[in-house]
Amino acid sequence: MNAILKNKRIILGITGSIAAYKSQLLVRELVKAGADVNVIMTPSACKFVTPLTLENLSRNPVIVEMFSGDIQSGGAWHIHTAHVCDLMLIAPCSATTLGKLANGICDTALSVVATALPLQIPLLISPAMDTTMWMNPSTRRNIALLEKYGIIIIPPAEGELSSGFTGSGRMPEVDVLIEYIVNTLSGIIPNKRQLADTQSFESDILVKTDQKFSSLEDKIEKAKWTAELELTKMKNDLNLKENFLKGKTILISAGPTYEKIDDVRFISNYSSGKMGYALARQAQKAGANVILVSGPVSIPSPEGIVKIDVESADEMYDAVFNEFYKCDIAIMAAAVADYTTVNPFNGKLKKTEIGEKLILELQSTNDILASLGSEKNEMQKLVGFALESNNDIENGWKKLKEKNCDMLVVNSSNKPGSGFRGDDNTITILLNDGSEESFPTMSKDGCSLIILKKISEL
Numbered sequence: 001m002n003a004i005l006k007n008k009r010i011i012l013g014i015t016g017s018i019a020a021y022k023s024q025l026l027v028r029e030l031v032k033a034g035a036d037v038n039v040i041m042t043p044s045a046c047k048f049v050t051p052l053t054l055e056n057l058s059r060n061p062v063i064v065e066m067f068s069g070d071i072q073s074g075g076a077w078h079i080h081t082a083h084v085c086d087l088m089l090i091a092p093c094s095a096t097t098l099g100k101l102a103n104g105i106c107d108t109a110l111s112v113v114a115t116a117l118p119l120q121i122p123l124l125i126s127p128a129m130d131t132t133m134w135m136n137p138s139t140r141r142n143i144a145l146l147e148k149y150g151i152i153i154i155p156p157a158e159g160e161l162s163s164g165f166t167g168s169g170r171m172p173e174v175d176v177l178i179e180y181i182v183n184t185l186s187g188i189i190p191n192k193r194q195l196a197d198t199q200s201f202e203s204d205i206l207v208k209t210d211q212k213f214s215s216l217e218d219k220i221e222k223a224k225w226t227a228e229l230e231l232t233k234m235k236n237d238l239n240l241k242e243n244f245l246k247g248k249t250i251l252i253s254a255g256p257t258y259e260k261i262d263d264v265r266f267i268s269n270y271s272s273g274k275m276g277y278a279l280a281r282q283a284q285k286a287g288a289n290v291i292l293v294s295g296p297v298s299i300p301s302p303e304g305i306v307k308i309d310v311e312s313a314d315e316m317y318d319a320v321f322n323e324f325y326k327c328d329i330a331i332m333a334a335a336v337a338d339y340t341t342v343n344p345f346n347g348k349l350k351k352t353e354i355g356e357k358l359i360l361e362l363q364s365t366n367d368i369l370a371s372l373g374s375e376k377n378e379m380q381k382l383v384g385f386a387l388e389s390n391n392d393i394e395n396g397w398k399k400l401k402e403k404n405c406d407m408l409v410v411n412s413s414n415k416p417g418s419g420f421r422g423d424d425n426t427i428t429i430l431l432n433d434g435s436e437e438s439f440p441t442m443s444k445d446g447c448s449l450i451i452l453k454k455i456s457e458l
Contacts, residue, residue, distance in 0.1 A: 004182050004185050004186055005030065005033040005034055005035045005178075005181070005182065005185070006033065006034030006035070007034060007035075007036065008034075008035045008036070008086045008087065008185060009035075009036045009038070009084060009085045009086050009087075010030060010035050010036065010037050010038070010085060010086065010087050010088070010089065010181070011037075011038050011039075011040060011081070011082075011085045011087075011088040011089070011113065012026065012027060012030075012037055012038070012039050012040070012058075012088075012089055012090075012091065013039075013040050013041075013042075013088065013089065013090035013091070013093070013097075013110045013113075013114065014039060014040070014041045014042070014045040014049065014054075014090075014091070014092070014110075015041075015042045015044060015045050015090065015092060015093055015094040015096070015097045015110065016042055016043075016044025016045050016047060016048065016094050016096070017045075017048065017092035017093075017094050017128045017129065017171070018048060018128075018162045019091075019092040019128040019170070019171035020045050020048040020049045020092055021048065021049060022091075022092070022171055022173070022174060023039075023049065023054075023091060023092065024049060024053060024054065024057055025174045026091065026174045026177055026178070027039065027054060027057040027058050028057050029174055029178060030178070030181075031057065031058060031059065033178075036060070037058040037060065038058065038060050038063075038081070038085070039051075039054045039055075039058050039060070039062045039063070040062070040063045040064075040081075040109050040110045040113055041054070041062060041063070041064045041109075041110065042064075042094075042097065042108045042109075042110050043064060043065070043108070044094070044096075046064060051064055063081075063109050063113075064109060065109060066078065066108065066109035066112055078109070078112045078113050078116050079116050081113050081116075082113050082114075082116040082117045082118065082121075083116075083118060085117075085121060086121065086185065087121065087122050087123075087124065087181060087184060087185060088113075088114065088117055088121065088122070088123050088124070089123075089124040089125075089126070089177070089180075089181060090110070090114065090123075090124070090125045090126065091124075091125075091126035091128075091154070091171060091177055092126060092127070092128030092171045093125045093126055093127050093128065094127075094128070094129060095127075095129050095133050095134075095136070095139050095142075097110065097111060098125070098127060098139060098142045098143065098146070099138070099139075099142050101114055101115070101125070101142075101146060101151075102141075102142035102145040102146050102149075103142075103145075119150075119193045120191070120193075121191075121193075122152060122184050122185075122189075122191040122193065123151045123152065123193060124151070124152045124154060124180055124181070124184060125146065125151055125152070125153055125154065126154040126156070126171055126172065126177060127139075127143070127153070127154075127156055127169075127171075128156060128169065128170065128171035129156075129169050130161050130162075130163050130165065130167075130169050131161065131165065131167030131168050131169045133169065134156060134168055134169045135168075149193065150191070150192035150193035151193065152180070152184060152189060152191075152192075154172060154176070154177065154180050155172075156168050156169050156170055156171065156172070157170040157171070157172045157173070157176075158170065185443075186443065186445050186446055186449065187442035187443035187444075187445050187446015187447065187449070188446055188449060190439075190440045190441070190442045190446070191442070192440065243286060243287030244286050244287070244452075244453070244456045245283060245286040245287050245288035245452060245455075245456055246286075246287030246288070247287070248287075248288045248289070248328045248329060249288065249289045249290075249291065249326055249327045249328050249329075250283045250288045250289070250290050250291070250327060250328065250329045250330075250331065251291045251293070251320065251323050251324060251326070251327040251329070251330040251331070252276055252279050252280050252283065252290060252291070252292050252293070252330075252331045252333060253276060253292075253293045253294075253295075253316060253320060253331070253332045253333055253334035253336075253368070254273040254275070254276020254277055254279075254280070254292060254293070254294045254295065254297065254333050254334050255271055255272070255273030255276060255294050255295030255296060255297040255334055255335070256268045256269050256270075256271040256273070256295045256296065256297075256334070256335050256336075256337070257295045257310070257311065257312055257313045257315075257316055257334070257335075257336050257337045257365075258295070258296055258311050258312060258337075259312060259313065259337045259339070259340040259341055259365075260312065260340075260341060260344040261341055261344060261345065261349070261360065262344065262345035262346070262347060262348050262349045263345075263346065263347055263348055264348050265349070267337060267339070267340070267341070267362075268337065269335050269337065270335075271295070271334070271335035272297060272298075272299070273294060273295065273297035273299050273334075274299065274422075274423065274444050275333050275385075275425060275444050275447070275448070276292070276294070276331075276333035276334060277292070277294075277297070277299045277302065278443075278444040278445045278447070278448040279331055279333055279448045279451065279452070280292045280302050280305055281302050281445070281448070282445060282448040282449050282452055283448075283452055284302060284304060284305055286452055286456075288329075289306075290302075290305040290306065291305070291306045291308070291323050291326070291327065292305055292306065292307045292308070293308045293310060293316060293319045293320055293323065293334070294307060294308070294309055294310070294334075295310060295311065295316060295334055295335075295336075296309075296311060308323070312337075312340065313336050313337050313340055313365035313366065313368075314340070314365070314366065316334060316336055316368065317365075317366045317368050317371070320332075320368055320372070321371070321372075321375075324372060324375065324376075324380075327380065328379065328380060328381065329380070329381045329382075329383065329455055330372055330376070330380065330381070330382050330383065331383040331451070331455075332368060332369050332372070332382075332383065332384050332385065333385050333409075334368075335387070336365060336368055337365055338364060338365060339362040339363065339364055339365060340362065340363060340365050341360055341361070341362060341363075342361040342362065342363050343361065367403075369382075369384045369403045369405070370402065370403045370404075372403075373403045373404030373405060374404065376404070381406045381407070381455060381458055382403075382404070382405050382406050382407075383405060383406065383407045383408070383409065383451070383455060384399065384400070384403055384405045384407075384408050384409070385408070385409045385410075385411070386399050386408055386409070386410045386411075387411055387412070388410060388411075388412055389412065392410050392411075392412050392428070393410060393428060393430070393436070395410075396408050396410035396428065396430050397430060400430050400432060401432075405432065406431070406432050406458060407429060407430065407431055407432070407451075407454065407455065407458070408429075408430045409427050409428075409429055409430075409447075409451060410427065410428040410429075410430060411425055411426060411427050411428075412426065423443060423444060424441050424442060424443055424444065425441070425442070425443075425444050425447045426439070426440070426441045426442075427439055427447050427450075427451075429450070429451065429454055431454075431458070
C-alpha cells in the first residue's frame with residue numbers, strides 16, 4: 001500500500017455529517033503512507049470537525065470558503081487545485097453535496113473543485129446518511145446520475161446509525177476507503193469519467209428513475225462495480241496480498257532496442273519501457289521470481305529482481321534465450337527493432353563527407369517471439385504484445401498463431417490512452433483457446449495485474 005500511495009496528491013472533501021470524525025483518521029493514515037493530502041471542507045463540515053485539526057493532521061492548509069483571501073493569489077485557484085491531484089475523494093458525502101454534484105451546483109469550495117476536476121482524474125464519493133435519506137428517490141436519482149458520469153460510488157456500510165436506527169448509510173471504515181483509493185490508483189477499479197457517454201445521459205437517467213429499484217443488497221453490489229466489462233469482476237477474486245504467482249519464474253522483456261548507425265546515432269522507437277517494468281513490479285508483488293531483460297530506458301530498476309541490461313536486438317535475443325530455460329512464463333513486452341544496420345560505422349559520420357543523402361542498408365533482426373514459440377515446452381507459457389495501427393484484433397490473432405503464443409496483448413497506436421510513452425494503456429487480451437476480452441483504459445500497473453491474473457488462470 002505504501003508504495004502506491006507514496007507521493008500521491010489526494011484531495012479529500014469533507015461534508016456535514018457525523019461521520020466526518022472518521023475523515024480525521026483517514027487523513028492520518030494517508031499521510032503515514034506517504035500521500036500528500038489537501039482537505040476541502042464545506043461550511044457544514046466545520047460543525048462536526050475543525051479545520052485546525054485537519055490542518056495539523058494533513059500538514060497542509062484546509063480550504064473552506066471559496067472566496068477566502070488566502071487562496072486567491074493564484075487566480076483561478078479552483079482550477080489549479082483540481083489539476084494538480086492524482087485522485088479526489090469526498091468522504092463523508094452528504095445528501096446535499098450529492099445533489100449539488102449531480103446537478104452542477106457550485107456554491108461551495110468543495111463542489112466547485114469537484115466540478116473542475118479533469119476527467120482523467122478519478123473522483124470517489126462515499127455517501128453517509130440515515131437509511132431513509134439513502135433510499136429516498138431523489139438520492140437514488142442523484143447516485144444513478146453520478147454513476148453515469150463515471151464517478152466511483154463507495155457503497156455505504158450497514159450498522160447502527162446516529163439516529164439510533166440500524167440500517168444502511170454508515171460511512172465505511174478507514175481501511176475500506178483506503179482499499180478503494182489504492183485499487184483506483186493501481187487501475188484495478190477503472191476511472192470511467194473519461195469514458196462516460198455524455199450524449200446518452202439524459203435518456204438513460206430517465207429510464208433509471210422510472211424503474212423500481214431492486215433490493216438494497218443488489219443496489220449496493222451494483223454501486224460497487226459499474227464498469228461495462230468483466231474487469232470489474234476481477235476485484236472479487238484478486239487479493240493484492242495474494243501470492244498467486246508464488247514459485248513461478250517469469251521472464252519479461254521491456255523497452256526499445258538501439259540499432260547502431262555510428263558511434264553517436266542509432267535507429268530506435270518511442271518505447272519507454274513502462275509496460276514491461278509495470279509487469280515486472282506486479283509480478284514480483286504476486287510472488288514470482290522475475291528476470292527482466294531491458295533495453296535502454298530511464299526507469300529506476302525494481303528492487304529484488306534480476307535485471308539484464310541490453311542495447312541491440314541481437315543482445316536482447318541472446319539474453320532472452322540464455323534465461324528462457326529457467327522460466328515458467330515469458331512475457332515479451334519489449335519493442336524490438338525489426339531492422340538493424342548491415343554495416344554500422346565506427347566513429348562519427350560527418351555530413352561534410354557524406355553529402356545531402358545518407359543511404360543505410362538494413363537487414364531484419366531475429367524474431368525473438370517466434371523463436372521462443374518454437375522452443376517452448378508444454379509447461380511454459382508465452383505471452384506476446386502487438387502494437388497495431390489498423391485491423392488491431394485481426395492482426396493480433398494472426399500474430400498469436402504465427403508465433404505460437406499462449407496469450408497476446410493487443411493495443412493500438414492511434415487510440416487515446418494507449419501505446420508508447422504514456423502511463424495508461426487500452427488492451428485486448430487474446431488467448432489460444434479462441435477467447436477474446438477487451439478492457440477500458442487504465443493504468444499500465446492495472447493492465448499488468450489483469451495480464452498476470454489471466455496468465456495464472458491458464
